[in-house]
Amino acid sequence: MNSLRNTLRIGVLRGGLELKQFLRQRESVVFTIFFPVILLFIFGTVFKDTIAPGVTFSQYFVAGMIASGLVNTGFQQLAITIPMERDFGTLKRLRGTPMSVSSYFIGKALLVTILMIIQTALLLIFGTLMFGLNMPSDPSIWLTFTWLVILGSACSTVLGIAFSVVPKSGRGASAVVSPIVIILQFFSGVFFVFTSLPSWMQQFAALFPLKWLTQGMRSVFLPADFATQEVAKNWEIGKTALVLILWLIFGLVFAIRSFKWSKE
Amino acid sequence: MSQSHAIEVRGLVKKYGNKAAVAGVDLTVEQGEIFALLGPNGAGKTTIVEILEGYRKADSGQVKVLGFDPATKGGAGQRWRNQIGIVLQSTNDSADLSVIETISHFANYYENPRDVQQVIDEVGLREKINAKARELSGGQRRRLDVALGIIGSPQLLFLDEPTTGFDPEARRSFWELIRTLKAEGATILLTTHYLDEAQALADRVGVINEGQIIEIATPDTLGGRNNAPAKVMWLENGSTQEILSKNPTEEVIKLGQRFNGQIPELQVLRPNLEEIYLRMIGEVK
Numbered sequence: 001m002n003s004l005r006n007t008l009r010i011g012v013l014r015g016g017l018e019l020k021q022f023l024r025q026r027e028s029v030v031f032t033i034f035f036p037v038i039l040l041f042i043f044g045t046v047f048k049d050t051i052a053p054g055v056t057f058s059q060y061f062v063a064g065m066i067a068s069g070l071v072n073t074g075f076q077q078l079a080i081t082i083p084m085e086r087d088f089g090t091l092k093r094l095r096g097t098p099m100s101v102s103s104y105f106i107g108k109a110l111l112v113t114i115l116m117i118i119q120t121a122l123l124l125i126f127g128t129l130m131f132g133l134n135m136p137s138d139p140s141i142w143l144t145f146t147w148l149v150i151l152g153s154a155c156s157t158v159l160g161i162a163f164s165v166v167p168k169s170g171r172g173a174s175a176v177v178s179p180i181v182i183i184l185q186f187f188s189g190v191f192f193v194f195t196s197l198p199s200w201m202q203q204f205a206a207l208f209p210l211k212w213l214t215q216g217m218r219s220v221f222l223p224a225d226f227a228t229q230e231v232a233k234n235w236e237i238g239k240t241a242l243v244l245i246l247w248l249i250f251g252l253v254f255a256i257r258s259f260k261w262s263k264e
Numbered sequence: 265m266s267q268s269h270a271i272e273v274r275g276l277v278k279k280y281g282n283k284a285a286v287a288g289v290d291l292t293v294e295q296g297e298i299f300a301l302l303g304p305n306g307a308g309k310t311t312i313v314e315i316l317e318g319y320r321k322a323d324s325g326q327v328k329v330l331g332f333d334p335a336t337k338g339g340a341g342q343r344w345r346n347q348i349g350i351v352l353q354s355t356n357d358s359a360d361l362s363v364i365e366t367i368s369h370f371a372n373y374y375e376n377p378r379d380v381q382q383v384i385d386e387v388g389l390r391e392k393i394n395a396k397a398r399e400l401s402g403g404q405r406r407r408l409d410v411a412l413g414i415i416g417s418p419q420l421l422f423l424d425e426p427t428t429g430f431d432p433e434a435r436r437s438f439w440e441l442i443r444t445l446k447a448e449g450a451t452i453l454l455t456t457h458y459l460d461e462a463q464a465l466a467d468r469v470g471v472i473n474e475g476q477i478i479e480i481a482t483p484d485t486l487g488g489r490n491n492a493p494a495k496v497m498w499l500e501n502g503s504t505q506e507i508l509s510k511n512p513t514e515e516v517i518k519l520g521q522r523f524n525g526q527i528p529e530l531q532v533l534r535p536n537l538e539e540i541y542l543r544m545i546g547e548v549k
Binding site for chain 1: 317318319341342346347348350352354355356357358359360361365369370372373374375412416
């Protein structure tokens, strides 16, 4: 059998199996899919201020939450579940079969893609109905949205696989990974308006992809003239793409080189 | 490379820090044979098996499994894995998938998988076909592991303590399954704590202790068992008498003459495999 086709075929089958397993774990469904929606509800209800003419905090927050959603379904979810699979012996068993590591990665990427689509759709629907999020009418803005989502989730997936070598055990993985995500969310302008943060915090956040993703999502969902309110006085779309691509390459190389099948 | 031996190991050494977990092991397993590795915990059984399975790298020595070095990376390794089946020690994965979902999925990985329904019958999980792995008992869970090990029609099957947690009936039916696989031509390398299992299944047994193979023999001749003195026991003067004899028949005839017929509570005991084994691993220390 053609080996590339076989790798893809098994990757797709693994994606289906991963999704089935994911949906059967109620905690993970709630934590990964609904948690951002719940956060949106809380923040949107509590903070009703307007931060610029025609821009409420809840609109600002939805843009940040969509970006965070990519980090939740990819990075956070994988960096927590892969160490658990390592503990349970799932990875060791797979290693003992003819299944290739590429098929395993393809399965994970498919899972993340499906979860990300569900979650983004939920946030968009909820944000529009409850908090008057403006849907862009310009097709070129939807194009930006599309590549941001694709590049962002690819980046998030490979970094999640790469980071899965860090937690010592599946049990402790959530305690290692979740604080990193929450701190990055605070620093990257998800929970607060980015320009109101101290500049050292802004500069630190600029090293990581989330800050660029949230800024990119604001360029999609906030009025065009809000760009003047940003730190750089514009949306920095080209720079955003560059930072995400660099992280994607770094994550991919690191994920392939450092992946561990068992604890040893 | 000749493929006459299923497994060929020469001078295998594996160290963890300063301690040699495997200290120079030679081992040959023939095609179609059931070979059992016996040894106490920490003797090096699992280390040897995991080197043969390609999970660990040897520090020195030669290893050929189905004519292939398991430490080789890349696509060749994948083709090789098509021909081997692995049943690891206790696992806990795929908890949210059912028996049929898990086995059918794993069948996709192999070029010539066995029939899924047939495998389910062979391991005796027909009644649990739609149960999630987390709902299975320890023994049933183990049978699922075995099912995943044999689904790819392996030429060579590794079984690491396969029947831990089985009830006696499940163990008997598992032994039947292993004999069926052997009859179909598979080679099987088994590690076990159960001496009766080695006795019932193995063509040859290797006893390992402190990283070295002490002896390799058939279960009936291990440790000179066939020539070892037998214990003759009887009741006399209100207490049990016993003597060890290389020629127990002669002793029994003598006793028969002395008692003039019936010898009270006569027993003649050959050393069983367990006694021989315990004596062997005790001797090393």
